[in-house]
Amino acid sequence: MTPSNLGFLPISLEITEHALTFCHPRDVASFSQTCRRAWLLVYNNADQYLWRRLFLLYPFDDPRKTQCGFCEHTDFDWMTELRQRIRAETIARSARSTPEELLAALHVFLGVVRSAPPVTRGCERVPSSSLLWVVDVLQSTNMLQRPPFSQWPTCQTLARLRSYLALTLDEYDDEDEEGKQRMKLLRARSRGQVYDLSNYNRDNDWGPFMPRTGEADWFHIECVVNVISCNITELEGRFVDIRPPCGLGATRAYSAPHATTRPPYDWAGVEGNWRRFISFLDYRDFFDFNFHRRGNCMPFFEDTSILEATRLIELELHLISPYTLPNYYDLDRFPDSEDPKYPTLYFSGPSWGVHANETMVVGSVYMAHDGVVHWRFASVHEAHMQWRSEGLQIGGIASATGVVGTWIGAHHEHGDPVGPFWLWKVPDDHPSYIPDLIHF
Numbered sequence: 001m002t003p004s005n006l007g008f009l010p011i012s013l014e015i016t017e018h019a020l021t022f023c024h025p026r027d028v029a030s031f032s033q034t035c036r037r038a039w040l041l042v043y044n045n046a047d048q049y050l051w052r053r054l055f056l057l058y059p060f061d062d063p064r065k066t067q068c069g070f071c072e073h074t075d076f077d078w079m080t081e082l083r084q085r086i087r088a089e090t091i092a093r094s095a096r097s098t099p100e101e102l103l104a105a106l107h108v109f110l111g112v113v114r115s116a117p118p119v120t121r122g123c124e125r126v127p128s129s130s131l132l133w134v135v136d137v138l139q140s141t142n143m144l145q146r147p148p149f150s151q152w153p154t155c156q157t158l159a160r161l162r163s164y165l166a167l168t169l170d171e172y173d174d175e176d177e178e179g180k181q182r183m184k185l186l187r188a189r190s191r192g193q194v195y196d197l198s199n200y201n202r203d204n205d206w207g208p209f210m211p212r213t214g215e216a217d218w219f220h221i222e223c224v225v226n227v228i229s230c231n232i233t234e235l236e237g238r239f240v241d242i243r244p245p246c247g248l249g250a251t252r253a254y255s256a257p258h259a260t261t262r263p264p265y266d267w268a269g270v271e272g273n274w275r276r277f278i279s280f281l282d283y284r285d286f287f288d289f290n291f292h293r294r295g296n297c298m299p300f301f302e303d304t305s306i307l308e309a310t311r312l313i314e315l316e317l318h319l320i321s322p323y324t325l326p327n328y329y330d331l332d333r334f335p336d337s338e339d340p341k342y343p344t345l346y347f348s349g350p351s352w353g354v355h356a357n358e359t360m361v362v363g364s365v366y367m368a369h370d371g372v373v374h375w376r377f378a379s380v381h382e383a384h385m386q387w388r389s390e391g392l393q394i395g396g397i398a399s400a401t402g403v404v405g406t407w408i409g410a411h412h413e414h415g416d417p418v419g420p421f422w423l424w425k426v427p428d429d430h431p432s433y434i435p436d437l438i439h440f
Contacts (some may be wrong), residue, residue: 021053051079118253121260160218166246190223192297207390224420244424251395256425259398269398274315280419313353342367385410
């Protein structure tokens with residue numbers, strides 16, 4: 001296309017395009033409707049200069065800088081991606097959006113979160129413009145609190161996005177009775193999912209996975225996040241400030257402490273110091289719920305006398321060779337990473353908690369085919385596996401948010417308890433609060 005093709009305009013093509021970059025994309029779309037030549041300028045320009053400028057000035061992160069993390073952009077369609085995002089924002093702000101439109105918008109928001117650029121060395125405090133946009137839209141529209149989402153409790157896309165947000169958009173004050181009731185119901189539903197033994201079996205590998213496929217069950221993961229988050233909120237004293245980093249910024253790849261300076265072979269950022277919250281029911285309540293009142297979780301967990309214990313555990317993890325794994329860690333049972341760029345890593349190290357009782361942890365980290373980092377490890381007592389934990393990285397590789405999952409008896413004996421955990425990395429100079437007991 002040459003300027004002569006746009007004879008109706010008194011200025012050159014380059015100046016026209018430059019002027020349009022200062023407009024909102026919706027105004028550019030309106031301009032394109034004025035005539036065929038305007039439409040050609042907006043939608044038929046091969047180099048996508050106009051749409052690239054509109055995208056970056058909205059502002060969104062430059063996908064060309066995303067070299068690793070959730071996604072890699074080799075052939076980015078600036079126009080299509082920007083139009084999808086503007087459409088998703090419009091849907092979120094509309095009170096008349098259909099369920100199909102809301103689900104489509106959810107997919108867009110989740111895609112933006114997953115494609116956020118990783119944290120790089122020297123830029124650890126530089127925020128992601130794309131993530132700030134997602135938070136602003138979801139918070140200002142209160143989209144996730146509106147129907148029909150209340151009718152989609154097991155929607156995997158919704159649950160995954162809420163897992164990443166970790167209740168950071170669900171805050172309420174003392175005067176908000178509606179918010180209190182909503183959180184009470186959310187907590188009861190989440191506890192019912194997490195503590196129900198029927199949700200753990202051979203088909204889902206005794207963890208937060210979909211039966212047979214092995215893919216992440218984000219509804220179950222969201223319930224774990226909700227349970228641990230609510231329990232942390234109720235902690236009193238000096239432990240109230242001990243919590244894993246939350247919010248979309250903490251889900252960015254390599255946002256964990258020391259992740260940008262990790263050695264290349266430690267792609268998952270395993271080596272270092274970690275903290276882990278675990279929660280569990282009194283065994284009498286656990287037994288009563290699972291063997292007497294199964295399927296009736298809401299009344300059971302709305303009972304204020306049903307409490308959980310929460311414990312803080314500290315760990316020091318080191319990478320080891322698979323050839324040095326102890327025999328009780330059955331290597332043949334665990335899959336290898338399905339991406340050659342991310343070979344399976346194996347680790348071990350001490351963990352200690354209440355009364356400074358020290359145990360060993362041994363485990364592995366691998367990349368699943370859906371791009372989610374899986375963690376599995378066992379607590380060892382006197383050379384025997386005692387508890388087995390299955391978790392998923394929340395967000396990108398080596399995210400600050402860390403790993404969320406469930407623990408269960410290593411040998412799956414009848415009546416073994418089960419509970420949620422949240423594992424996250426801490427700086428080397430972190431203060432130690434062990435061997436204090438956390439309870440509520």
